[in-house]
Amino acid sequence: MAVKPLLPDLMKAHGISRRGFLKYCATLTSAMALPPILAPKVAHALETTTRPSVIWLSFQECTGCTEAITRSHAPTIEDLIFNVISLDYHHTLQAASGDAAEHAREQAMKDNWGNYLVVVDGSIPIGNPGFSTIAGISNLDMLKETAEGAAAIVAVGTCAAYGGIPHANPNPTGAVSVSDIITDKPIINVPGCPPIPIVMTSVLAQFLTFGLDSIEVDKLGRPKAFFGETIHDRCYRRPFYDKGMFAEGFDDEGAREGWCLYKLGCKGPTTRSVCATVKWNGGTSFPIQSGHGCLGCTEPDFWDNGGFYKPLSVPAGEYRKLGLAAVAGGAALGVAGGAVGRANKARAARAHETVDAHDLEKKS
Amino acid sequence: MNNPYFDLLMWARGPGFDIALTIMIGGILLRVVEIVVLGRKKDFSKAKGSPIGQGIKTIFTRSVPRKGAMKEAPVTYIGGYVFHIGFAIAFLFLGAHIALVTELIGLSWPAANKALIETATAASVIALIALAWTRVKDPVRRALTRFDDWLVLVISGLPLVSGYIAVNQIFGDPTLMMALHILSAELLMIAFPFTKLMHAVTFAMARYYNGSIQGRKGAES
Numbered sequence: 140m141a142v143k144p145l146l147p148d149l150m151k152a153h154g155i156s157r158r159g160f161l162k163y164c165a166t167l168t169s170a171m172a173l174p175p176i177l178a179p180k181v182a183h184a185l186e187t188t189t190r191p192s193v194i195w196l197s198f199q200e201c202t203g204c205t206e207a208i209t210r211s212h213a214p215t216i217e218d219l220i221f222n223v224i225s226l227d228y229h230h231t232l233q234a235a236s237g238d239a240a241e242h243a244r245e246q247a248m249k250d251n252w253g254n255y256l257v258v259v260d261g262s263i264p265i266g267n268p269g270f271s272t273i274a275g276i277s278n279l280d281m282l283k284e285t286a287e288g289a290a291a292i293v294a295v296g297t298c299a300a301y302g303g304i305p306h307a308n309p310n311p312t313g314a315v316s317v318s319d320i321i322t323d324k325p326i327i328n329v330p331g332c333p334p335i336p337i338v339m340t341s342v343l344a345q346f347l348t349f350g351l352d353s354i355e356v357d358k359l360g361r362p363k364a365f366f367g368e369t370i371h372d373r374c375y376r377r378p379f380y381d382k383g384m385f386a387e388g389f390d391d392e393g394a395r396e397g398w399c400l401y402k403l404g405c406k407g408p409t410t411r412s413v414c415a416t417v418k419w420n421g422g423t424s425f426p427i428q429s430g431h432g433c434l435g436c437t438e439p440d441f442w443d444n445g446g447f448y449k450p451l452s453v454p455a456g457e458y459r460k461l462g463l464a465a466v467a468g469g470a471a472l473g474v475a476g477g478a479v480g481r482a483n484k485a486r487a488a489r490a491h492e493t494v495d496a497h498d499l500e501k502k503s
Numbered sequence: 504m505n506n507p508y509f510d511l512l513m514w515a516r517g518p519g520f521d522i523a524l525t526i527m528i529g530g531i532l533l534r535v536v537e538i539v540v541l542g543r544k545k546d547f548s549k550a551k552g553s554p555i556g557q558g559i560k561t562i563f564t565r566s567v568p569r570k571g572a573m574k575e576a577p578v579t580y581i582g583g584y585v586f587h588i589g590f591a592i593a594f595l596f597l598g599a600h601i602a603l604v605t606e607l608i609g610l611s612w613p614a615a616n617k618a619l620i621e622t623a624t625a626a627s628v629i630a631l632i633a634l635a636w637t638r639v640k641d642p643v644r645r646a647l648t649r650f651d652d653w654l655v656l657v658i659s660g661l662p663l664v665s666g667y668i669a670v671n672q673i674f675g676d677p678t679l680m681m682a683l684h685i686l687s688a689e690l691l692m693i694a695f696p697f698t699k700l701m702h703a704v705t706f707a708m709a710r711y712y713n714g715s716i717q718g719r720k721g722a723e724s
């Protein structure tokens with residue numbers, strides 16, 4: 140195995156100045172919600188770390204996660220970091236194909252057994268292994284085999300983290316998440332459809348810099364630094380929510396004035412992500428800023444959570460039919476109850492015996 | 504992988520709401536229809552006044568305390584007003600609730616701001632506590648109080664408290680708190696037809712009956 144070059148050498152080769160690199164480290168430190176004093180440590184760690192081997196497995200996915208991480212980065216410095224990680228296997232990005240590609244994965248696993256990082260995007264079908272295969276290997280087998288020697292797994296995107304769209308009702312392929320299959324390895328979930336690119340790279344950078352233990356995750360395995368607060372908490376349209384000013388349609392005055400999109404089905408109040416602060420495309424915008432409510436894509440089963448355009452407070456079930464049945468049933472029962480009551484009353488009236496003072500005296 | 508909090512929220516918005524709405528509507532109709540079918544004994548006497556006019560008038564006049572009553576039981580009256588008006592503001596003017604009404608019956612109106620809604624909510628809860636306090640303190644009321652009364656006090660307050668916590672994210676997971684808020688409202692819906700809460704519908708019928716009886720006799724009510 141060849142000696143892996145350190146980051147400074149690669150930076151030079153890519154024409155990146157040290158100043159640019161340190162700025163990037165400061166950004167990353169801030170994104171990871173770490174104190175600024177740790178920025179030099181981030182720089183030091185990235186400078187002295189050899190490129191860790193990363194095996195990127197793509198299963199039932201749309202390549203959107205890869206699209207996001209590649210397109211939005213080039214040609215920024217984040218692209219460099221992405222390249223500086225030794226990405227030894229990635230269907231979409233690698234030049235090799237066929238046997239050579241699979242050989243690259245096997246070689247990387249062999250060379251870095253116990254130390255490599257596995258990144259997974261896409262869900263795994265367990266309904267029938269034949270639903271999704273790579274080089275004749277089922278997704279399930281490839282994940283199990285590759286995960287065995289991994290230091291950790293990063294499930295990128297909602298499909299890998301929770302099952303995502305393939306998992307949506309009726310889930311024809313029996314799609315499941317990585318954590319449904321692998322239970323003996325640390326798994327970090329970076330959900331999103333797709334996740335914010337800097338969130339993906341920051342999680343990888345934090346893993347390299349401070350190790351796996353430094354990444355505090357919530358109950359759903361998401362790094363708290365990026366999934367600690369809801370979008371609603373940080374939404375720039377929040378003042379309109381508090382004032383009770385809502386857009387009622389996508390083309391009404393409220394929509395043009397930038398009012399709250401809650402009534403148009405925005406899932407911001409129940410969705411944890413940094414979309415509203417980190418934003419997309421280099422901090423340009425995020426869905427709510429572009430005039431569409433949040434779909435809730437960082438939450439499990441977001442596809443089946445009651446419709447994208449229904450507000451959270453609105454019922455999502457079959458209440459109309461049941462309501463009509465209740466009207467008919469309630470009225471019928473009421474008539475029956477009333478009839479029983481009248482019959483009882485009539486019976487009581489028939490059984491009624493008049494009593495006068497003499498009768499009372501006799502009985503006592 | 505599931506988020507149990509989200510599953511609970513979806514249950515509350517789905518089957519939970521269906522069950523609560525069915526029981527509430529079915530129960531209200533059952534009770535109202537039963538009362539109407541049972542009817543009243545026909546009064547063969549010639550009406551000396553205007554039973555219908557007095558009946559309708561009484562529906563409204565009974566909302567104002569009779570002379571001297573305010574002095575007799577100020578906490579009950581003031582607390583009662585504050586609770587009812589506060590609950591109505593919090594329920595009818597929060598944007599999320601208007602969205603619910605719009606979905607159910609198509610009507611819509613402007614939402615109020617956070618300051619008004621939250622003041623109304625807090626005032627309602629304080630009024631509930633004051634009303635509970637008079638029930639404990641006054642020996643007559645204490646003797647009259649049944650389990651039903653405490654139940655109604657508690658389940659009327661739960662949606663207010665849970666809603667305040669959910670909107671302001673005071674503690675707990677926001678998704679969980681929203682689910683608990685919806686479930687608490689569903690509890691209120693289910694209990695509605697079978698407890699004193701039913702007065703929200705039957706008050707009009709009862710007041711009309713009382714007013715029309717007086718009206719027939721030629722008395723003011």
